[in-house]
Amino acid sequence: MFNKRIKIKQLVATEQTGDEVTVMGWVRTFRNNQFIALNDGSTNNNLQVVVELGLLDEAILKRITTGASLKVTGEVVPSLGKGQKIELKAKNVEILGDSDADKYPLQPKKHSLEFLREKAHLRFRTNTFGSVFRVRHLLAFAIHKFFNDRGFIYLHTPIITASDAEGAGEMFRVTTLPFDNPPRSQDGSIDFKEDFFGKSTNLTVSGQLEGELGAMAFSEVYTFGPTFRAENSNTTRHLAEFWMIEPEMAFCDIEDNMNLAEEFMKYLIQYVMDNNRDDIEFLDQRLAEEEKQKPANERSEFGLIEKLQFVINNNFERITYTDAITILLESPAYKKKKFKYDVNWGIDLQSEHERYLVEKHFKKPVIVTGYPKEIKAFYMKQNEDGKTVAAMDILAPGIGEIVGGSQREENLEKLEQRMREMHLPVEEMSWYLDTRRFGTVPHAGFGLGFERMVQFVTGMTNIRDVIAFARTPKNCEF
RNA sequence: UCCUCCUUAGCUCAGUUGGUUAGAGCAUCUGACUGUUAAUCAGAGGGUCGUAGGUUCAAGUCCUACAGGGGGAGCCA
Numbered sequence: 412m413f414n415k416r417i418k419i420k421q422l423v424a425t426e427q428t429g430d431e432v433t434v435m436g437w438v439r440t441f442r443n444n445q446f447i448a449l450n451d452g453s454t455n456n457n458l459q460v461v462v463e464l465g466l467l468d469e470a471i472l473k474r475i476t477t478g479a480s481l482k483v484t485g486e487v488v489p490s491l492g493k494g495q496k497i498e499l500k501a502k503n504v505e506i507l508g509d510s511d512a513d514k515y516p517l518q519p520k521k522h523s524l525e526f527l528r529e530k531a532h533l534r535f536r537t538n539t540f541g542s543v544f545r546v547r548h549l550l551a552f553a554i555h556k557f558f559n560d561r562g563f564i565y566l567h568t569p570i571i572t573a574s575d576a577e578g579a580g581e582m583f584r585v586t587t588l589p590f591d592n593p594p595r596s597q598d599g600s601i602d603f604k605e606d607f608f609g610k611s612t613n614l615t616v617s618g619q620l621e622g623e624l625g626a627m628a629f630s631e632v633y634t635f636g637p638t639f640r641a642e643n644s645n646t647t648r649h650l651a652e653f654w655m656i657e658p659e660m661a662f663c664d665i666e667d668n669m670n671l672a673e674e675f676m677k678y679l680i681q682y683v684m685d686n687n688r689d690d691i692e693f694l695d696q697r698l699a700e701e702e703k704q705k706p707a708n709e710r711s712e713f714g715l716i717e718k719l720q721f722v723i724n725n726n727f728e729r730i731t732y733t734d735a736i737t738i739l740l741e742s743p744a745y746k747k748k749k750f751k752y753d754v755n756w757g758i759d760l761q762s763e764h765e766r767y768l769v770e771k772h773f774k775k776p777v778i779v780t781g782y783p784k785e786i787k788a789f790y791m792k793q794n795e796d797g798k799t800v801a802a803m804d805i806l807a808p809g810i811g812e813i814v815g816g817s818q819r820e821e822n823l824e825k826l827e828q829r830m831r832e833m834h835l836p837v838e839e840m841s842w843y844l845d846t847r848r849f850g851t852v853p854h855a856g857f858g859l860g861f862e863r864m865v866q867f868v869t870g871m872t873n874i875r876d877v878i879a880f881a882r883t884p885k886n887c888e889f
Numbered sequence: 890u891c892c893u894c895c896u897u898a899g900c901u902c903a904g905u906u907g908g909u910u911a912g913a914g915c916a917u918c919u920g921a922c923u924g925u926u927a928a929u930c931a932g933a934g935g936g937u938c939g940u941a942g943g944u945u946c947a948a949g950u951c952c953u954a955c956a957g958g959g960g961g962a963g964c965c966a
Contacts, residue, residue, distance in 0.1 A: 516899075
């Protein structure tokens with residue numbers, strides 16, 4: 412009868428004493444042959460189990476080691492010590508699973524994130540990763556709640572795709588052809604007619620195009636699924652496999668799109684603050700400790716909670732790309748030639764430019780709109796100036812681009828013309844263009860990188876620490 | 890892919906201008922203590938100094954290559 416146990420989260424929150432309860436969990440540390448810090452993953456707060464002298468045989472006591480799993484039955488009593496209100500006075504302790512203290516890698520001490528990254532299968536059992544993954548879960552839940560409450564349909568777009576048109580990045584090939592001796596066409600090229608799908612296929616880099624098809628029927632849809640990019644990116648904010656949220660709304664322009672994205676981000680932050688204060692407070696302290704290690708000039712001005720509260724309470728700054736270029740050109744940093752990359756109208760904003768705008772100039776999230784059409788995707792709505800498109804990127808402090816979106820070009824002729832200019836296969840994309848042929852409407856959407864959002868809310872600086880098992884170039888362990 | 894830094898005990902790190910037998914804290918083991926909060930105290934064990942070459946009378950220390958990792962950049966979410 413395992414389900415008779417009480418979760419530690421529920422138990423440590425109680426004021427009521429005198430009940431006899433059963434808990435199960437893993438030993439974090441065993442102090443003084445008497446005090447077990449027990450954790451079952453439901454909360455970062457360990458339950459203190461008190462084992463009175465003489466209750467257990469020496470042989471059992473020796474098996475209560477860090478990492479071992481226990482079933483404990485006992486009485487809930489007020490704690491005599493400081494640091495917790497109640498504790499469990501053990502009547503019976505059963506070892507469910509031993510953990511060899513000599514071999515178990517996690518110790519009751521501070522481990523480096525780099526070390527834990529290599530022990531990713533065990534790191535859930537640490538305070539930091541426990542908090543990160545509970546927050547990650549809550550964010551995922553809040554995403555569904557946000558959209559469901561607003562009448563959006565959750566659309567599952569395909570993982571395997573034959574479309575190569577989005578141009579969002581290098582793709583992973585999906586094939587069942589033998590790689591040592593693939594079938595060849597007469598001209599020597601690989602004959603994908605022989606492949607599983609009868610054509611060349613890849614893992615998806617975006618569900619947007621399919622999302623647009625859904626929006627043309629349901630008015631509002633969103634996707635939330637895995638996305639794959641075979642870029643050789645080795646940074647703290649890129650993964651080869653990551654999760655992305657892509658809402659797509661019919662009857663919606665760029666302003667509506669920005670409003671929704673801003674409301675969405677604020678909602679997610681507020682939801683976590685309201686529903687998991689414990690973990691956010693732990694992460695706030697963890698970040699503060701980490702900041703202390705840094706030289707004073709590299710420390711961030713805000714703590715984690717301060718930052719999140721600030722984002723909720725203030726409007727995102729909204730500027731055009733042209734404004735952004737002007738601000739950069741007039742900045743002291745530019746005049747002192749601090750930028751590595753030159754600034755002029757037409758460039759893609761570099762990290763250093765985004766950082767300046769967000770972290771130095773405005774000191775809050777910034778939405779940049781109206782980018783030159785040359786540096787943006789084919790499907791974005793062409794503005795009347797003939798030079799810019801109705802794109803919008805949200806730049807977040809410490810993360811950079813967290814949202815990328817746009818109003819879509821709903822005019823068939825303009826869209827086809829742009830596709831031809833960019834040498835995209837118009838014929839193959841006929842299914843997509845049907846949205847513009849049959850009842851086209853103004854529509855818009857955006858993509859939010861889920862792990863980047865988790866980074867932003869948890870304050871974790873490396874994206875590999877907010878996904879369970881990171882896939883990055885040359886790394887596919889576990 | 891580029892730039893840069895790092896790799897010494899299970900973990901985190903120290904190791905001087907190249908010079909005897911490579912150190913500390915924590916962890917582990919043994920013992921003591923028993924209301925602890927990363928418990929404390931005493932003792933013990935634990936190292937091919939990332940790998941392969943090279944320079945030198947002598948290399949953890951200098952040089953080269955490779956591997957792994959961190960940070961930054963590009964690409965992007």
